[in-house]
Amino acid sequence: MATMHMSVRPEDLSQLPKGKERTPDAGILVIFGASGDLTKRKLLPALFHLCQSGLLPKRFSIVGVARRPLGDKFAADMREGIVEFGGAEPNDPKLDEFVKRIGYFPLHFDDPADYAGLKVELDRIDKQMGIGGRRLFYLATSPEFFAGIIENLGAQGMAHPDHGLAAVVIEKPFGHDLASARELNQQVNAVFHESQVFRIDHYLGKETVQNLLVFRFANGIFEPIWNRNYIDHVQITVAETLGVEGRGPFYEKAGALRDVVQNHMMELLSLVALEPPSSFEAESVRREKLKVWRAIPSIPVLNAVRGQYGPGIVDGQHVAGYRDEERVSSESGAETYAALRLEIENWRWAGVPFYLRAGKRLQKRATEISIQFKQPPLLIFDRIAANAACSVIHPNLLTIRIQPDEGIALRFGAKVPTTPEMAVCPVNMDFDYESAFGKSSANGYERLLLDAMEGDQTLFSHRDGVETTWALYTPILEAWAAKSPEKFPNYAAGSWGPECSDRLLERDGRSWRNDLGRKA
Ligand code: BG6
Numbered sequence: 001m002a003t004m005h006m007s008v009r010p011e012d013l014s015q016l017p018k019g020k021e022r023t024p025d026a027g028i029l030v031i032f033g034a035s036g037d038l039t040k041r042k043l044l045p046a047l048f049h050l051c052q053s054g055l056l057p058k059r060f061s062i063v064g065v066a067r068r069p070l071g072d073k074f075a076a077d078m079r080e081g082i083v084e085f086g087g088a089e090p091n092d093p094k095l096d097e098f099v100k101r102i103g104y105f106p107l108h109f110d111d112p113a114d115y116a117g118l119k120v121e122l123d124r125i126d127k128q129m130g131i132g133g134r135r136l137f138y139l140a141t142s143p144e145f146f147a148g149i150i151e152n153l154g155a156q157g158m159a160h161p162d163h164g165l166a167a168v169v170i171e172k173p174f175g176h177d178l179a180s181a182r183e184l185n186q187q188v189n190a191v192f193h194e195s196q197v198f199r200i201d202h203y204l205g206k207e208t209v210q211n212l213l214v215f216r217f218a219n220g221i222f223e224p225i226w227n228r229n230y231i232d233h234v235q236i237t238v239a240e241t242l243g244v245e246g247r248g249p250f251y252e253k254a255g256a257l258r259d260v261v262q263n264h265m266m267e268l269l270s271l272v273a274l275e276p277p278s279s280f281e282a283e284s285v286r287r288e289k290l291k292v293w294r295a296i297p298s299i300p301v302l303n304a305v306r307g308q309y310g311p312g313i314v315d316g317q318h319v320a321g322y323r324d325e326e327r328v329s330s331e332s333g334a335e336t337y338a339a340l341r342l343e344i345e346n347w348r349w350a351g352v353p354f355y356l357r358a359g360k361r362l363q364k365r366a367t368e369i370s371i372q373f374k375q376p377p378l379l380i381f382d383r384i385a386a387n388a389a390c391s392v393i394h395p396n397l398l399t400i401r402i403q404p405d406e407g408i409a410l411r412f413g414a415k416v417p418t419t420p421e422m423a424v425c426p427v428n429m430d431f432d433y434e435s436a437f438g439k440s441s442a443n444g445y446e447r448l449l450l451d452a453m454e455g456d457q458t459l460f461s462h463r464d465g466v467e468t469t470w471a472l473y474t475p476i477l478e479a480w481a482a483k484s485p486e487k488f489p490n491y492a493a494g495s496w497g498p499e500c501s502d503r504l505l506e507r508d509g510r511s512w513r514n515d516l517g518r519k520a
Contacts, residue, residue, distance in 0.1 A: 024453035026059035027134035028122055032149055033141030034064030034074065034104070038171070042202070043140070044078045044102075045086025046445035051098045055450060059129045064104045065118065074104035087441045109145045115152040122158075133164015136453055140171050142250070147187040154191035169198040169452050172263050173254060174461070177477055178470040185463045198452045199461040203264040205444030208402045208433065210459070212271040212369075213280070215400070215408065223276070225373070227348045232395065235370045235513055236268050238358040241314050242365075243493070244336070248327035256306075256338040257473055257480075260358040263461075266293065266469045268402070269354060272369055273344055282458040286465065293468040295346045301479040305500040307337030308485070309361040312493030319361065319493045333484050336360045337491060339501040340476075341508070355505060357512065361493035366516035367402040381413075381424045390416065390425040397513075405518035406433035428519050 029047070031039055050056045064074045079099045082088045088095050105121050107114040126133060137153060139146050150168065153159050159166050170188070175181025188197055203209050216222060225231070238260050244251040251259065270289040277284035310321040323330050337359035344354065373396040381393065397411040408431045413424040433440075451459055490498040496514050505511050 023055055023057055024450065025134055026057045026129070026131045027136055027453060028061045028063060028125060028131055029136045029138060029449075029453075030063045030065060030118075030122065031138045031140055032065045032107075032109070033139065033145070035066035035068055035070060036140055038140045039064065040078060040081030041085045042443050042445050043138070043449070045082050045088070046443055046449055048082045048086050048088055048095065048098050049442055049446050050450060052094060055446075059131055060101060061125050061129060061131070062102045063122065063125070064102065065107050066104075067106065067108055069106045070104050072104075075099050075102040078102055086443075109141065109152075110148050112152055112155060115156045115158070119156050119158055126164075131164075133161050135161070135164065135166045136169065137166065138169045138171075143171075143173055143176070146170060147184060150188055150191050159191045159196070165196075165455075166192075167196045167198060167452060167455065168192050169200050171200055173258055174199050174263075174466050175470060176253070176258060178467060178474040181466050181470045185467065189463070194463065195455075195457070197460075197463075198448075198457060199463075199466060200448055200452075201263050201267055201461055202444045202448065203267050203402075204459040205446070205448040206402060207440065207442070207444075208400070208406045209268065209271065210447075212268075212400065213285075216271075217276050228350055228352050230373055231352055232372045232374045233353045233355065233508075233510060234272060235355045235372070236265055236272070236357075236368075237370075237512075237516065238265060238367045239362040239496075239516065240360050240365055241362060241494075243309070243319060243361050244322065244325050244328070246326055248325050251336075252328060252332060252334050255335040256358050256360070257304075257335065257477060261338050261340070261356060262469050262473045265356050265358060266472075267461075268367075268369060269356065272371070273349060273354075275348070280458065282456065282460075285458055286462045290462070290465050290468060291346075292344060293465065293472070295344045295349075296342050296472055297345055299340055299342050299472060299476060301476055303342070303504070304338065304340040304476045305498065305504055306335035306480060306485060307339075307359065307491045307498035307501065308332070308334065308488040309336050309359075309491055309493045310489030312361065312495065314361055314363075314494040321489050321493065322361075323489065333488060335480070335485070337362075337497045337501070339497065339504055341504055342472075353508060353510075355510075355512070357497065357501060359491075359497050363494055363496055363514070364516055365404060368513075368516050369400040369402065370513050371398040371400075373397070381422045387425070390423060393424055394426045399513075401516075401518065407431050407518060409519070430518065432518065 031043060047056065047062065079095065082095060083090050103125070105118055107118055122135065125131070135158065139149055141149065175184050216226065270292045273292045274288040275291065277288045308322050311324070312319060322328060322334070322336050323332050339355070339357035342354050342356070343349070343352070375393070375395045379393050393413060394411060399409045401407045410429045411426050414427045416423040416425050448459060490500070496512065502512065
C-alpha cells in the first residue's frame with residue numbers, strides 16, 4: 001500500500017512549549033512496595049526525567065518503603081534502574097545529585113508500630129529539608145495490602161496532617177470485581193477524602209492517549225463524522241509480545257480481563273466515545289467518561305471470549321506456554337487473551353459495535369485503535385484483480401497508533417496512475433509522532449506523578465468510574481470462573497490469538513485488522 005508521510009515544518013516546532021512549565025511545591029514521595037519492579041522500571045526513571053527537565057522542586061525527597069531491610073542498596077538499585085530503563089547516562093552528575101534524594105524505610109505493612117516509626121522518619125526529613133508537611137503516598141504493593149496500609153496511615157494521623165497536605169496514589173488493579181472495588185473504595189474514603197485520592201492508570205499518562213482528546217476536539221473536521229452515520233465499527237487492540245515476565249502469581253489471579261481490559265482498554269474506549277467535555281477540568285472529563293461506560297448495556301457472555309497461549313515462536317525465539325511459566329499452575333485456567341464485542345447505547349453510537357482484544361505473546365506489540373468508516377453508498381470505480389491490495393475497494397480507515405510507532409494514519413482510495421481504467425488502490429496519509437516532535441524517553445508516569453503532586457485529578461479514575469467498569473465485567477468474570485475453559489491453551493505464542501476470537505467478528509461479517517503498526 002502506498003504511503004504519504006506528512007511532517008511538521010521546523011518553524012512550526014519552534015512554537016511548541018517544551019514540557020510543562022510548572023513545578024510542584026516541596027514534598028516527600030513515599031513509595032510502598034518500593035522493592036517491586038514498577039518502582040525501578042517506571043517510577044524512578046520518570047522522577048529522574050522530571051528532575052532533568054527542572055520540574056521537581058529543590059526540596060523534594062523520595063522514601064522507598066518495603067519489607068526487606070535494604071538500606072543504601074535501595075538507592076543503588078534505583079540508580080541502576082534509571083540507567084537501564086530511563087535511558088540515563090551512568091556518569092551523569094545530575095543522576096548522582098538525584099540519587100541523594102532517595103531514602104529507604106523498612107516496614108511490615110500490617111505492623112502499626114512500623115507506621116509510627118515511618119511518621120517519625122518523615123517528620124525528620126521534613127524538618128531537615130523544610131518541606132512543610134506535604135506528603136504523597138504511592139501504593140505500589142500487591143493489591144491485598146492497599147486497605148491495610150491506608151488504615152494504618154489514617155491511624156497514625158498521616159492522612160490529615162496538622163500542617164501540610166497528604167494524598168494517596170493507588171495502583172491498579174483497584175479491586176478484583178465489583179464487590180471488592182466497592183469495599184476498597186469505602187476503606188479508602190473512610191481515611192482519605194476523594195479529593196486526596198489518585199487511582200492511577202498509566203495509560204492516561206501516555207501522550208498518544210491524551211492526544212485522543214486533542215485529535216477529536218482541537219480539530220473541526222473529525223467531529224461531524226464521528227458517529228453512527230459514518231462509522232461502521234471500532235476496533236481496539238492491546239497486543240503484547242511479552243509473556244507474564246515472572247508475574248505468574250499475580251497473573252494467575254488477574255488474567256487479561258482484569259489486568260488490561262477493565263482499566264486501560266476502558267479508558268481508551270471512553271476517550272474514543274465520549275461527548276465533548278465543557279472543559280479539560282477533572283470533573284467535566286470524568287463526567288463524560290462515566291456517561292459512556294454507563295451507556296454500555298450488559299455484555300452477553302457469548303460476546304466475550306478467552307484464550308491462553310501455548311508454546312510458540314515470538315520474534316524468532318521459541319517461548320514456553322503460559323502453563324510452563326514460573327509459578328503458574330500446570331492446569332491454569334487464567335486467560336492471557338480476552339476479546340469482546342460491546343455497544344454503547346446513545347444517540348452517537350447506537351448500533352456501532354466496538355470490538356476489544358488484549359493478549360500476551362501475540363505476533364506483534366501494538367496498541368491501536370481503528371475506526372472503520374462506512375463504504376460510500378455506490379462503488380462506481382474499478383478494482384485490479386491482479387493486485388491483492390486493489391482487488392477490493394477498502395473503506396476509509398483511521399488508525400491511531402498508541403504505541404509503538406506512535407502516530408495516526410488515514411487510509412483512503414486513490415486512482416492508480418497510468419492504467420486506462422479508473423482503478424482504485426488504498427493509500428495512507430500518515431502522521432508520525434517521532435518525526436514531528438522528536439523521540440521521547442517519557443514513560444507516561446512523569447505526567448501522572450506531576451499531576452498527583454499538584455493535586456490535579458483530571459487523568460485519574462474516580463470511584464464511580466472504577467465501580468461502573470467493574471459492574472460491566474463482573475458477570476463475565478463470574479461466568480468464566482464457573483466454567484473451566486475447555487481447550488486451554490488455545491493459541492500458539494506468536495499467533496494472533498485463538499480462533500474463537502476470529503469467530504466473534506466473523507459472526508458480524510467482519511475480521512480483526514492484523515496489519516498493525518506503521519506502514520513502510
Ligand atoms: C500493565 C499490566 O498495567 O500494563 C501489564 O499489568 C501490561 O500486564 C502493561 O504488560 C502494558 O503496559 P504498556 O505501557 O507496556 O502498554
